[in-house]
Amino acid sequence: MNSLTIALDVMGGDKGPHITINAAILAINKEPRLHLFLCGDKxxxxxxxxxxxxxxxxxxxxxxxxxxxxMDEKPSSALRNKRDSSMRKALDLVEQGKAQACVSAGNTGALFAMAYCVLKTLPGVERPALISALPTHKENKNVFMLDLGANVFCEANILYQFGLMGSVIAEQVDGITKPRVALLNMGEEDIKGSDHIKLAATKLSANKYINYVGFIEGNDIFTNKTDVIVCDGFVGNVALKTCEGVAQLVYRKLDRFLSEHFFARIIGKMLAPALKKLFKSMNPDQYNGASLIGLRGIVVKSHGNASAKAFEAAIFEAIKEVEQQVPEKITIALEQGLIEETHTE
Amino acid sequence: MNSLTIALDVMGGDKGPHITINAAILAINKEPRLHLFLCGDKxxxxxxxxxxxxxxxxxxxxxxxxxxxxMDEKPSSALRNKRDSSMRKALDLVEQGKAQACVSAGNTGALFAMAYCVLKTLPGVERPALISALPTHKENKNVFMLDLGANVFCEANILYQFGLMGSVIAEQVDGITKPRVALLNMGEEDIKGSDHIKLAATKLSANKYINYVGFIEGNDIFTNKTDVIVCDGFVGNVALKTCEGVAQLVYRKLDRFLSEHFFARIIGKMLAPALKKLFKSMNPDQYNGASLIGLRGIVVKSHGNASAKAFEAAIFEAIKEVEQQVPEKITIALEQGLIEETHTE
Known part of the structure; x- marks a missing residue:
């Protein structure tokens, strides 16, 4: 009897079934408890x-x-017209309790809209958020960042809920006690930024359940000053993609340098595995996938042009969240968070 | 007779006169035509x-x-109460026509507020913007990005004006004909992003004076897909600081790797100058300064913790803009741009 059932959107992603089926086979060979629903063209x-x-x-x-x-379909059109799509069916299986999680490499906007509509948000959550783990200066220590692009703009209250949810993820997924939560801003001083960020800061610091540590700037994303970074989806998406861009730029410039110098060429070969690992970690959604949290179900989004290895990693990310009962724990934290808020008000 | 007169805010920056006076002496020794007004405590x-x-x-x-x-003073308070400050005096000298440009490493928000108030904007410009050049995959080819933090949020019309100004800078400062102008967004498709970005896209593409090439994502900032990247100050600031953060992270991880391996240690020494140059270029405002454009005068902002070398580079950036008559050229372009707009409407 399998205890882990996951629904895959086989048709999603730039490369579709070729990648997703390969990943599915890799995953079942590694995890005998796993049962996969392959949603797509039979x-x-x-x-x-x-x-x-x-x-x-x-x-x-x-x-x-x-x-x-x-991949370029309008979310509203996908939601209205694609009721028999592989993406929709995978989400339906989660909603019906037949699958414990869903993994897709498809159109992010459509996945977000469908998941929001089919699964609904947890009590106390207005908007789901896309979260992923980024590397830090400290070896094997990650920082969780949300929202990475599910919502264009977020009001103070939404950012506050993201802070709560991010705190739960850092605690449950990485076992951090009292995770430090920070808001991404254009300066560290209290006077900086827009009104909704200042209001979110007030709300987060008023809640004793959250270990709110203040504003941080983009250059401190990786310095392990915090465990959770909260921002709206536009800013989070730009920051994440900028990371990928800088990593690519540095990789290319280094590669050029290493290939131009004889001794460097030798060292380049020595360096290659370490460099690859580092630059992969700078590209987290391409590698491990990002999770859509705040929903009544687990949804992991793999990168559109994920490899089979990366899609497999996204399946194992989903397994991890099933085993750690992430949605249930977010619900409990939100209840506690909201009680705390009522007390402090 | 000196033909280049520049006013320095000697007291600004984290390190103040120690750095700025050193930089001033370096600059006058290199450029005999230069005359500097040292504004500060006598x-x-x-x-x-x-x-x-x-x-x-x-x-x-x-x-x-x-x-x-x-450095942490509220811009409004600085504007109201610091009329005899080094920053204000340096700007006053530009306004009075006694200096051709001003360089400061002081509080960005205060500098922006004072410059806006003292110098006023050029005709057709509603808000000044902070602009700087970032490296690209192509050797010796930069991309100009604005706004990097002068304005928290920008409406469509402001983004449109930034597109025009950025185009002039790329043309005049780097000699690019018909500079490609792109808007930074969370996706390349037309449906992505907020309403004000979509509206800015419509305005930019309607103006034949601008070579508008569409939306780009954070990972394409450095890929030479465009010559000018337009975004609001919050997003630009986060993206720029994230670049610095990633570059620091990669540098540290590489450094650790290079020091751990014997052969790598030797190569590390060979690599050091190239690496330093690369990582410096990832930190443009720390190195060359960023310019506040759209004002009736030239204002260059050096990084708060700039070194004497970096503050000197900011002085030379100011000299370059004086020689290329940047404000005059922006005025002409805006007039042409606005005429074009009237024709297309």
Whole structure:
């Protein structure tokens, strides 16, 4: 009997089934408790499984769908018109309690809109957020950042809820006691930033349940000054993508330098694995996926052009959240957080 | 006879006169046409000059002031109460036509508020913007980004004006014909982002004077897809500081790796100058300063904790803008841009 059931949006992502089916097979071979629902075009899925000499497998169930959400499709159109899409079916399975989590590499906006509509938010949560872990100066220590692009703009109250949810994730997923929570701002001083950020700061610091440590700037994202960084989706998305951009730039410049000098070329080969690991960690959503939190169900978003290894990592991220019962723990924290808020008001 | 007169806010910055006076002496020694007004506490300036065995110098004039704007002072308070500050005096000299430009490493918000109030904006410009050049994958090719933090939030019309001003800077400062102008967004598709960004896109693409190329994401800041990147000050500030943060993180991780391995340690020494240059370029406002454009005068902002070398670079940035008559050229472009707009409407 399998104890972990996860629904995959097989058709999602830039490369679709070729990648997702490969990842599914890698995952079931590693985790015997895992059962995967493969949502997508039955003939395509069957074809790819046959390439791996699989006709039937006790850990795999095909859920046939007739539609696919395009990567550039408008979220509202996907929500209205793609009720028989692989993305929608995967979310439906979570909503019906048949799957414990859903993993998709599809259109982020559409996934967000569908998940919001199908699964609904947890009590006390107005908007779900996209969260991921970024590396810090300290070895093996991450910092969680949210929202990474699910919501364009966030009012103070939404940022406050993100602070609470981020705190739970840091505590539950990385085992940090009393996680430090900071707001990303354009200066550390209290007078800096927009009114809604100042109001969010007031709300976060008033709540004793949250270990709010103040504003931080972009250059302190990685310095381990905090465990959780809260910002709106526009800013979070730009910051995350900028990280990827800088990492790529530095990697290319280093690579050019290392290939131009004879001795450096030798060292370049020595350096390669360490460099690769470092630059991979600068690109977290491409590697481990990002999670959509605040919903009545677990949804992990893999990068649009994820490799099979990266999509597999996203499946294991989903498994981790199932085992740690993330949504349940967010609900408890929010209840406590809200009680705390009522007390302090 | 000197043909370049620049006013320095000697008291500004984390390290104050120690750094700024050193930079001033470096600059006059390199550029015989340069005359500097040293605005600040006369006894302190005299003391530092004496350390360099300077009693009087034909290229230096002390402008005594009695007040200093603190680094964490509220802009509104600085504007109201610090009329005899070194920052204010330096700007006054530009306004009076006695200096052609002003350089400060002081409180950015206060400098912005004072410059806005003392110098006023150019005709057709509603808000000045902070602009700087970032490196790209292409050797010796920069990309100009604005606003880097002068304005928290910018409406569509302000972003549109930034696009026009950025285009002029790229053309005049780096000699790029028909500079490509892009808006920083959380996706490349037309449907992405907030309403004011979409409106700014419509305005920019309607103006034939601007070579508008669409939205870009954070990971494309450095890929030479564009010559000018436009965003609001909050987003620009976060992106710029995130660059610094990533560069620091990569530098530290590389440094640790290079010191841990014997052969790598040797190569590390070889790599050091190239690495330093690269990571310096990832930190442009710390190195060359950023310019406040859209004003009736030239104002260059050096980083708060700039070194003497960096403050000197900011002085030379100011000289460059004086020689290229940047404000005059922005005025002409805006007139043309506005005419174009009237035609297309």
């Amino acid at each position: 003939s395509i899925i069957t074809k790819y499984l046959l390439e791996h000499h699989i006709r039937e497998h006790p850990q795999l169930t095909i859920i046939p769908t007739t539609e696919t959400v395009a | 006894s302190i300036i005299t003391k530092y000059l004496l350390e360099h065995h300077i009693r009087e110098h034909p290229q230096l004039t002390i402008i005594p002031t009695t007040e200093t704007v603190a």
